[in-house]
Amino acid sequence: MxxxxxxxxxxxxxxxxxxxxxxxxxxxxxxxxxxxxxxxxxxxxxxxxxxxRRNNIIGGNCPCKIPDAKCNLLENICYCIEDYVPTKDRRRCIPKEVPLGEICATDEQCLASSIFSHCANNTNRCTCNDDFQRKGTTCLAKTAPKVLGLKCTVENNCTEHGSHKICLQDIDECVCEQGYVRANGSKDCLPGKTIGENCLVTQQCNIKMGPGAVCENGKCRCEEEYAVVKKQSDASPTELICERLVQIGQYCSHHGHCHNGHLIEKEQLLQCEHGECVCRFGNKNQEPCSTSMANRVMAYNICSWLMLAAAVFHCLALGCGFRKY
Structure with a gap:
C-alpha cells in the first residue's frame, strides 16, 4: 500500500x-x-x-555536511555524532565535554568535564573558577583568599591547619583535597554532600550533584529547573545528580535525551521524535506534559471503544443494517 x-x-x-x-x-x-x-x-x-539541498541545521533533513554530524537514514534527519551536542543556533556540533585548558564555546562543556570550571571569555578555554586551583583534570578549592592563603613547602605543612588539605606545589599553597571545598569565612575543608544531606555551602552539593544543586535551609536539593536523576556510571550506578529539565521541542537524537525528571523509565512523559523532544501523549506543543494528560487520552480512547462496542451490540440485537435472504 x-x-x-x-x-x-x-x-x-x-x-x-x-x-x-x-x-x-x-x-x-x-x-x-x-x-x-x-x-x-x-x-x-x-x-x-x-x-x-545540503542542510546547515542540526535536526533538519539530510543530506548534511556539517562537521561532526551524521545522517540518520531511517528518519532522514541530521544529528550530531556521539558525545557531541549542537550549539544554540544548531549550526555546529561541539564536544559535550571539554577538559581543562582546552578550547570551549560554553560553560556547560567545561562543567561536564570538571566541576568548578567555566569557559573563560578572554581565552575561550576551560578554566577553574576563582578561589579554585587546577591540579591535572580537576579544580581544587583554595583554603582561603589569595592574601590569606596557607603557604606550604611539603605535604605535612597543610595538616597543621586541619584535615583534608594537601600542598599544591605549583603555588606552594594548601588546598582542599578532591571531594572537599572551603567553608565560607573559614579555612576548614568540608566534604561533598548529596540530596537531602546537611550542608553549609552550595559547593558541597555541587561536588556530588553537579552545578544544578543548591544548599538551601541547610539541605542539598536541586534548583527549580533541575530534577534528581540517576547518573549512568559503572563506578557509581546509584549516584544521584541534578539534571536540567528538558523542554518540549528541545533537540534530541534518542529517547534518553528527553529525560523529564522521573527516576522510573515508565514514568517518563517525553520521547524523541524526528529530532525533537515531544510528549508521549497528547499534542507535542502542549506543555508541560503530565500524567493527567496521558490519562485523559487513554480514558478517551477507552470510552470511544466502549461506546462503539455498545452501539454494535445494540444494532445486532435489533437487527439493524442487516437483511435476511
Missing amino acids: MSDELMEVSCIDDDQCVYYEAEDINSICLNGICHCHNNKTNMKTFCKPKTL
Missing part, C-alpha cells in the same frame, strides 16, 4: 508543512504529521522538500 510507504514529517501547524508543497502538491498538518496530497491524481503522496 502506498500509505504504508509515505514519509511522516512531524508538525505543529500547516505553516510547517508548506516546505513540502509544489505545483500540484498541497500539504496540511493533521494529528501532528504533515500529509501531502496530489491534486492531479487525487491521491496521497510522498512529502518531498521543494528543493533538495
Whole structure:
C-alpha cells in the first residue's frame, strides 16, 4: 500500500508543512504529521522538500555536511555524532565535554568535564573558577583568599591547619583535597554532600550533584529547573545528580535525551521524535506534559471503544443494517 510507504514529517501547524508543497502538491498538518496530497491524481503522496539541498541545521533533513554530524537514514534527519551536542543556533556540533585548558564555546562543556570550571571569555578555554586551583583534570578549592592563603613547602605543612588539605606545589599553597571545598569565612575543608544531606555551602552539593544543586535551609536539593536523576556510571550506578529539565521541542537524537525528571523509565512523559523532544501523549506543543494528560487520552480512547462496542451490540440485537435472504 502506498500509505504504508509515505514519509511522516512531524508538525505543529500547516505553516510547517508548506516546505513540502509544489505545483500540484498541497500539504496540511493533521494529528501532528504533515500529509501531502496530489491534486492531479487525487491521491496521497510522498512529502518531498521543494528543493533538495545540503542542510546547515542540526535536526533538519539530510543530506548534511556539517562537521561532526551524521545522517540518520531511517528518519532522514541530521544529528550530531556521539558525545557531541549542537550549539544554540544548531549550526555546529561541539564536544559535550571539554577538559581543562582546552578550547570551549560554553560553560556547560567545561562543567561536564570538571566541576568548578567555566569557559573563560578572554581565552575561550576551560578554566577553574576563582578561589579554585587546577591540579591535572580537576579544580581544587583554595583554603582561603589569595592574601590569606596557607603557604606550604611539603605535604605535612597543610595538616597543621586541619584535615583534608594537601600542598599544591605549583603555588606552594594548601588546598582542599578532591571531594572537599572551603567553608565560607573559614579555612576548614568540608566534604561533598548529596540530596537531602546537611550542608553549609552550595559547593558541597555541587561536588556530588553537579552545578544544578543548591544548599538551601541547610539541605542539598536541586534548583527549580533541575530534577534528581540517576547518573549512568559503572563506578557509581546509584549516584544521584541534578539534571536540567528538558523542554518540549528541545533537540534530541534518542529517547534518553528527553529525560523529564522521573527516576522510573515508565514514568517518563517525553520521547524523541524526528529530532525533537515531544510528549508521549497528547499534542507535542502542549506543555508541560503530565500524567493527567496521558490519562485523559487513554480514558478517551477507552470510552470511544466502549461506546462503539455498545452501539454494535445494540444494532445486532435489533437487527439493524442487516437483511435476511
